[in-house]
Amino acid sequence: GAGVSQSPSNKVTEKGKDVELRCDPISGHTALYWYRQSLGQGLEFLIYFQGNSAPDKSGLPSDRFSAERTGGSVSTLTIQRTQQEDSAVYLCASSATGTGYGGYTFGSGTRLTVV
Amino acid sequence: QKEVEQNSGPLSVPEGAIASLNCTYSDRGSQSFFWYRQYSGKSPELIMSIYSNGDKEDGRFTAQLNKASQYVSLLIRDSQPSDSATYLCAVNLDRGSTLGRLYFGRGTQLTVWP
Numbered sequence: 001g002a003g004v005s006q007s008p009s010n011k012v013t014e015k016g017k018d019v020e021l022r023c024d025p026i027s028g029h030t031a032l033y034w035y036r037q038s039l040g041q042g043l044e045f046l047i048y049f050q051g052n053s054a055p056d057k058s059g060l061p062s063d064r065f066s067a068e069r070t071g072g073s074v075s076t077l078t079i080q081r082t083q084q085e086d087s088a089v090y091l092c093a094s095s096a097t098g099t100g101y102g103g104y105t106f107g108s109g110t111r112l113t114v115v
Numbered sequence: 116q117k118e119v120e121q122n123s124g125p126l127s128v129p130e131g132a133i134a135s136l137n138c139t140y141s142d143r144g145s146q147s148f149f150w151y152r153q154y155s156g157k158s159p160e161l162i163m164s165i166y167s168n169g170d171k172e173d174g175r176f177t178a179q180l181n182k183a184s185q186y187v188s189l190l191i192r193d194s195q196p197s198d199s200a201t202y203l204c205a206v207n208l209d210r211g212s213t214l215g216r217l218y219f220g221r222g223t224q225l226t227v228w229p
Binding site: 031033035041042043045048050056089091095097101102103104105106107108109 | 147149151157158159160161164166203205207215216217218219220221222
């Protein structure tokens with residue numbers, strides 16, 4: 001696609017429910033990243049996929065968070081048993097080279113609200 | 116510990132002035148440096164990248180890099196109210212398992228008043 005596509009754009013869920021957030025990167029981009037941004041806060045790294053390499057999961061805040069990337073393209077971030085502190089904007093980004101050269105392109109984000 | 120530090124601001128300048136945004140980073144191995152602009156309620160947008168010491172100009176924007184001092188800055192000339200946003204500094208450590216990952220500062224909020 002022309003840009004990074006994320007869905008849904010907004011999600012309201014009850015505490016304890018599971019949610020899935022989807023990211024469709026720019027076609028041909030080998031690297032895909034998930035970040036989250038709480039209100040008024042900076043970007044918090046979650047996970048990074050590069051080609052067929054094992055993902056860098058070092059930013060996932062707990063074992064309730066997981067992500068996969070199928071076929072080197074679409075990625076799904078899953079949050080199990082959501083908590084109120086999970087409320088944030090979840091941003092996906094992709095990069096053509098995976099080396100950092102050229103920077104990332106971000107999607108428009110998914111705003112998650114846990115009530 | 117890889118850190119990217121920015122003054123949180125807010126920075127307020129009048130229309131037409133030069134806005135100067137600063138960023139320091141902790142890791143001497145860093146190779147790629149970026150400035151992102153984030154309007155309220157929107158996602159970050161890449162506006163400048165710089166990889167070598169010195170200045171890089173793109174329209175009203177100039178990025179400056181000094182690797183010896185571990186310092187990168189963004190100058191916005193002839194600031195406009197439409198430049199009002201949060202500016203994020205991002206740094207890539209180009210080695211090992213962190214290849215490709217960007218480390219972001221917390222951002223500097225800029226307000227340009229007419």
